[in-house]
Amino acid sequence: MSAHEVVIETRNLTKVYRDFWGRPKVQALKALDLKVYRGEIFGLLGPNGSGKTTTIKLLLGLLFPTEGESLIFGEPTTNVAKNERIGYLPEESYLYKFLNAEETLEFYGKLFKIAPQERRRRVDQLIERVGLKAARKRQLREYSKGMQRRIGLAQALINDPELILLDEPTSGLDPIGTAEIKDTIRNLRAEGKTIVLSGHLLADMQDICDRIAILHRGELREIGKVSELLTVQDITQFKIRNLPEEGKEAIREVLARFPDASLEAIDHPTTTLEELFLRIVRESEARPGLRKIGEEQEAAAQAARPVLAGVPSDNGGEAARN
Ligand SMILES: Nc1ncnc2c1ncn2[C@@H]1O[C@H](COP(=O)(O)OP(=O)(O)OP(=O)(O)O)[C@@H](O)[C@H]1O
Ligand SMILES: [Mg+2]
Numbered sequence: 001m002s003a004h005e006v007v008i009e010t011r012n013l014t015k016v017y018r019d020f021w022g023r024p025k026v027q028a029l030k031a032l033d034l035k036v037y038r039g040e041i042f043g044l045l046g047p048n049g050s051g052k053t054t055t056i057k058l059l060l061g062l063l064f065p066t067e068g069e070s071l072i073f074g075e076p077t078t079n080v081a082k083n084e085r086i087g088y089l090p091e092e093s094y095l096y097k098f099l100n101a102e103e104t105l106e107f108y109g110k111l112f113k114i115a116p117q118e119r120r121r122r123v124d125q126l127i128e129r130v131g132l133k134a135a136r137k138r139q140l141r142e143y144s145k146g147m148q149r150r151i152g153l154a155q156a157l158i159n160d161p162e163l164i165l166l167d168e169p170t171s172g173l174d175p176i177g178t179a180e181i182k183d184t185i186r187n188l189r190a191e192g193k194t195i196v197l198s199g200h201l202l203a204d205m206q207d208i209c210d211r212i213a214i215l216h217r218g219e220l221r222e223i224g225k226v227s228e229l230l231t232v233q234d235i236t237q238f239k240i241r242n243l244p245e246e247g248k249e250a251i252r253e254v255l256a257r258f259p260d261a262s263l264e265a266i267d268h269p270t271t272t273l274e275e276l277f278l279r280i281v282r283e284s285e286a287r288p289g290l291r292k293i294g295e296e297q298e299a300a301a302q303a304a305r306p307v308l309a310g311v312p313s314d315n316g317g318e319a320a321r322n
Contacts, residue, residue: 109158
């Protein structure tokens, strides 16, 4: 397995949607050239209508290009044999509403001619992997949007594909579900899979993608490693623990020797809202019933503590023991 083995290549890939009379209506994709390498997570980023879904459908051979070509595993996308090595999660759910999770995966497993014993093993493993164990016997018509995304992802993985195309895998998912799907995607990469996903939530894409392409109105606007694209080259950042006030003064004095350098900020790092939210929910799951009380109530509780001694409180008796 070569680190730079090309899994997807597009050359001048162009799509013009035509109207009923065959007249050009929308130029959805303009002369796209890109390569995706084995083992990477590649993100297609762009606002609504920028051509992400069109690109994915062209890669799968579900749409024919107006111009140009795309190759998957070195073969033209029109070659259907490649589909056995690809998993696809479409933007919209297309699964049968009257089947339950187990039946859905069984059905797709049969389509791929997976032997019964292996099929059952994969169905169980995938249901577990996408967190639908409790809902495995429920019909998909009863599923919430996030649950539909999860079963869709499981379906995309039933054939143990080498290349996985996910069109907005986290749409409709809450932050916990999003974090779980992101973990699943990272695990797939660790197993050596190549993943292409689309999305427009910047924080999620930043978090998970090795490289991204930014599309705007069907044109490729930027492509590269996320780490490089996000590095602000002309800013140097120091992170220092336990720096006393004199230390800050000394740094300012040193900087004064470089007239072109301007001190942009000396501050404390912040976490993201996403990290805070996830931490709180996870802590709450680990220690249920431990309610956070507002500062004022906390002060009141402190004052009232001797009176409350011996009375069981709703945080498992913590206050009573203190
Ligand atoms: N079947 C179609 N017929 C005509 N125009 C289409 C068709 N499908 C997509 N388009 C147009 O092509 C352009 C790109 O659409 P596409 O669905 O690829 O965007 P997208 O980046 O996936 O957007 P979103 O974030 O909303 O999913 C849009 O202008 C859209 O209106
Ligand atoms: Mg789309």
